Amino acid sequence: MDILLPPGQVPSGGAVVNPFVIVDDAAGFVRFVADVFGVEETAEARTPMPDGKLIHAQLRLGTVDVMVADRLDGWPARPALLQVWVTDVAEVQRRAEAHGATTITPPTPFYGQTTLGRLLDPWNTLWWLYSPAPGRPDPTPAWEGGDTTVFSTLDHALRAL
Numbered sequence: 001m002d003i004l005l006p007p008g009q010v011p012s013g014g015a016v017v018n019p020f021v022i023v024d025d026a027a028g029f030v031r032f033v034a035d036v037f038g039v040e041e042t043a044e045a046r047t048p049m050p051d052g053k054l055i056h057a058q059l060r061l062g063t064v065d066v067m068v069a070d071r072l073d074g075w076p077a078r079p080a081l082l083q084v085w086v087t088d089v090a091e092v093q094r095r096a097e098a099h100g101a102t103t104i105t106p107p108t109p110f111y112g113q114t115t116l117g118r119l120l121d122p123w124n125t126l127w128w129l130y131s132p133a134p135g136r137p138d139p140t141p142a143w144e145g146g147d148t149t150v151f152s153t154l155d156h157a158l159r160a161l
Contacts, residue, residue, distance in 0.1 A: 007063075015064040022078040023123040026054040026070040032121055033059050033066060036096045037084070079124040089117035089129045096121065105153040109139045116150060120157060 004016050023029050030041050039059050045067075047056040053070035060066075061084060071077050086092045089107040097103060100122040110116035113136050117129045140146030 018065040020067040021080050022069050026068045032099050081126045083128040089115050089131045104157040108149050111138045
């Protein structure tokens, strides 16, 4: 028996799994994601409460809906660790920094002919950014004397949180 709904049967062409982020200033988070990744909020999903806080908002990145809500009294913030494939890691980091994010890992050669970069947004969501780098050889692993940037920047960022 299949447990997961087949991707073609997910309503509205969405993904089988979608992240949900709970933060202070959900509307600001939505603007950040829209501006940095060049996507639009799904307007019909926005659900404000009488006090103006958002109990639900969402944006579609590719086939994935990133859902967002404001943290309510007594709720913990639940930022996320998110992986996003982009065309240009450095450009996304530049755009994100202009909106208050911090680059954690600069564009760095990664395995599988990819470039990896990371950023931390003002809501403490850590974004893993990947872009294809066809033809580039894999780096030498850190445990074999290669560059430690990929691990050391992540380790430092997570310990600082």
